Amino acid sequence: MAGSMKESPLHAEHLRLGGRMVDFAGWDMPVQYAGILREHEAVRTGAGVFDISHMGEVIVRGGGSGKWLNGMLTNDLDQLGDGEGQYTLLLNEAGGVIDDLIVYRLGEDELFLVVNAARVEEDVRWLRGFAVDGVEVDNCSSAFGALAIQGPSAVDLFHGITAGEVALPKRNGIVRWNDEDGEVMICRTGYTGEDGFELFCGSAATVKWFGRVLRGGGEPCGLGARDTLRLEMGFPLNGSDLSKERTPLQAGLGFFVRLEKAGGFVGRDVLAAEKEAGGFDRLAAIQMEGKGPPPRPRYGVFVGEERIGELTSGTMSPSLGLGIGLAYVPEENSKVGTDVAVEVRGRKCPAKVVKKPFLKR
Amino acid sequence: MNIPSDLKYAESHEWLAEDPDAARVGITDHAQSELSDVVYVELPEVGRRVSAKESVAVVESVKAASDIYSPAPGEIVEVNDKVEQDPSLINTDPYGEGWLFKLKMEEGTDLAGLFDGSGYESLID
Numbered sequence: 434m435a436g437s438m439k440e441s442p443l444h445a446e447h448l449r450l451g452g453r454m455v456d457f458a459g460w461d462m463p464v465q466y467a468g469i470l471r472e473h474e475a476v477r478t479g480a481g482v483f484d485i486s487h488m489g490e491v492i493v494r495g496g497g498s499g500k501w502l503n504g505m506l507t508n509d510l511d512q513l514g515d516g517e518g519q520y521t522l523l524l525n526e527a528g529g530v531i532d533d534l535i536v537y538r539l540g541e542d543e544l545f546l547v548v549n550a551a552r553v554e555e556d557v558r559w560l561r562g563f564a565v566d567g568v569e570v571d572n573c574s575s576a577f578g579a580l581a582i583q584g585p586s587a588v589d590l591f592h593g594i595t596a597g598e599v600a601l602p603k604r605n606g607i608v609r610w611n612d613e614d615g616e617v618m619i620c621r622t623g624y625t626g627e628d629g630f631e632l633f634c635g636s637a638a639t640v641k642w643f644g645r646v647l648r649g650g651g652e653p654c655g656l657g658a659r660d661t662l663r664l665e666m667g668f669p670l671n672g673s674d675l676s677k678e679r680t681p682l683q684a685g686l687g688f689f690v691r692l693e694k695a696g697g698f699v700g701r702d703v704l705a706a707e708k709e710a711g712g713f714d715r716l717a718a719i720q721m722e723g724k725g726p727p728p729r730p731r732y733g734v735f736v737g738e739e740r741i742g743e744l745t746s747g748t749m750s751p752s753l754g755l756g757i758g759l760a761y762v763p764e765e766n767s768k769v770g771t772d773v774a775v776e777v778r779g780r781k782c783p784a785k786v787v788k789k790p791f792l793k794r
Numbered sequence: 795m796n797i798p799s800d801l802k803y804a805e806s807h808e809w810l811a812e813d814p815d816a817a818r819v820g821i822t823d824h825a826q827s828e829l830s831d832v833v834y835v836e837l838p839e840v841g842r843r844v845s846a847k848e849s850v851a852v853v854e855s856v857k858a859a860s861d862i863y864s865p866a867p868g869e870i871v872e873v874n875d876k877v878e879q880d881p882s883l884i885n886t887d888p889y890g891e892g893w894l895f896k897l898k899m900e901e902g903t904d905l906a907g908l909f910d911g912s913g914y915e916s917l918i919d
Contacts, residue, residue: 453830469856470831657857726834727854749833749856778836778852 441486442578442639450653458551460487463655473661473751475652476625480584482643482651483659489553489574490633491546493560496567498542504698505560506536507681509691513538518545518605518622520689522681523556524700528707529677530684532556533669535622537607545607545618547579547633549671563699578639582651583629583662591630594645601630614638624659626666626790664757665750667718667789673730674716674745674759682707683761684716685789715767719744720791721756721775722783728758733776734784741766744775750791756784757791795918796823798889802905803914804865806847809889810908816871816896821853821862824918826888829855832881837873837895844870844897846907851894853884865908868899 438461441447447454452463462484465472475481493502503510508521518537525531532552537545548556553574560570582590591601601621602608608619618633632642647653660670669675669684681690682704691698692705707713721728728747733740747758758775766773769788774781801809807825811818826832834854844850844864851862873895877883884892909917 464857465830468831470833661856726836726852726859727856729859749854751833751856 441484442636443484443643446643457656460550462487465655465657466653469657470751472652472654472658476584476627476662477752480582480586480590480651481654482646483581483654485581486578487550488579489548490577491548491557492571492573493544494542495569496542498568501565501568502544504696507690507698509694515540516606518607525677526699528680528700528703530675531559533671533675551672577633578636580632580642582646583623583625583627587629590649590651593649624668625662661748661751664746664748665752665792667791680704680707683714712764714761715764716759717762717767717786718789718791719758719760719784720787725782726777728756728775734760735774735781736766752792797911797915799911802908804908805917806863808865810865816898818893818896820888820893823888826885831855832884835878835881838870840870842870866899866903866905868897870895871898872896
């Protein structure tokens with residue numbers, strides 16, 4: 434089993450640091466080191482570092498590739514200048530979500546895509562299936578290692594480890610930088626709600642960068658804290674909250690769907706019709722009332738005796754000390770303030786639909 | 795791993811301390827370490843009669859919920875309210891302040907199915 438799993442360039446580092454390893458999308462990755470609560474706290478108050486080498490990197494290049502790719506993704510690439518990025522979605526023709534990703538414009542016809550580990554092959558296959566002459570879809574995932582550094586001290590940490598030799602890009606931006614070991618892509622997004630940056634470097638340089646971040650005060654953080662941090666912000670996780678059975682409009686991601694952009698995109702007409710018809714399920718943010726058992730994925734959500742949906746994500750929020758979760762519910766039950774209940778071991782625990790994010794800043 | 799020699803252990807990782815009036819029950823240091831940060835505990839009703847290996851409590855970490863089984867038959871005569879208020883006591887003091895409930899056993903209750911410290915140690919090795 435372990436032999437068939439993929440390993441990050443930092444695998445030996447994770448073991449050395451006492452990481453508790455789990456199978457994540459076929460990768461042997463740390464779910465935690467010292468503990469999820471401590472790691473969560475480090476990101477909310479200082480700086481934490483996540484190994485995101487399992488994520489996929491795809492470069493789309495060639496004449497006309499920017500225009501072509503814009504027809505494959507929901508957000509509008511035409512709004513990006515060189516060195517800028519955006520959150521966007523890759524849909525099938527039924528409007529279902531294949532993947533959610535960040536796309537950076539390196540140049541008009543050179544785009545850098547950061548995609549979910551579990552979807553790399555599928556994304557590449559899907560994109561190539563639509564590719565036109567001159568467009569190349571290059572899966573470079575195995576060439577890259579990657580780190581995400583997140584937290585209020587992440588920016589200071591960045592200046593410390595780069596010795597002022599390179600400027601941090603602005604929010605959602607990307608900067609390409611060459612150090613003695615080759616090119617590093619420095620990006621400024623994140624999945625925690627905190628400020629921070631990502632480093633995409635050559636596989637062989639990943640250990641060096643990880644060491645620099647640790648020495649700079651970054652707390653090593655695993656997938657467990659990554660999940661509690663993103664859920665406090667109401668950020669969806671593909672495979673849990675996003676799927677081919679759900680559209681971005683249902684997921685509350687309409688802001689990243691540009692129905693009116695020139696040329697449209699795959700899945701556009703289905704979404705336009707859904708929006709026009711209305712009355713579709715919504716991914717609601719559900720917060721437990723008072724202390725109680727943590728809500729978990731697949732727990733039922735009720736209004737009175739009627740089961741209206743089930744949680745796609747759920748956890749105890751370390752920052753709030755309350756249970757939080759996401760669930761697709763009928764539109765009429767999705768309004769902020771709606772009283773619902775989450776069934777835990779046969780007991781209905783009171784909860785409310787709240788506004789995202791759960792953690793107000 | 796801390797395994798006090800004066801306790802008895804179930805293979806499902808509960809410990810039992812024999813006291814004159816009622817036995818105290820909790821989860822082992824190994825169990826709390828495997829669970830990691832405990833964020834919620836659900837304890838049984840006082841007065842409930844339970845049999846050995848019956849699921850009587852739930853301990854939840856951030857990632858998972860785990861059933862806790864009674865190591866012996868008896869009546870639940872007290873539960874640890876402090877651990878309900880502060881579940882992290884299970885992590886910081888699993889054999890002390892992190893105890894879960896007290897079990898009144900019939901005289902002569904057979905505890906032969908439980909391990910002593912060294913037996914438990916080899917179980918988790």
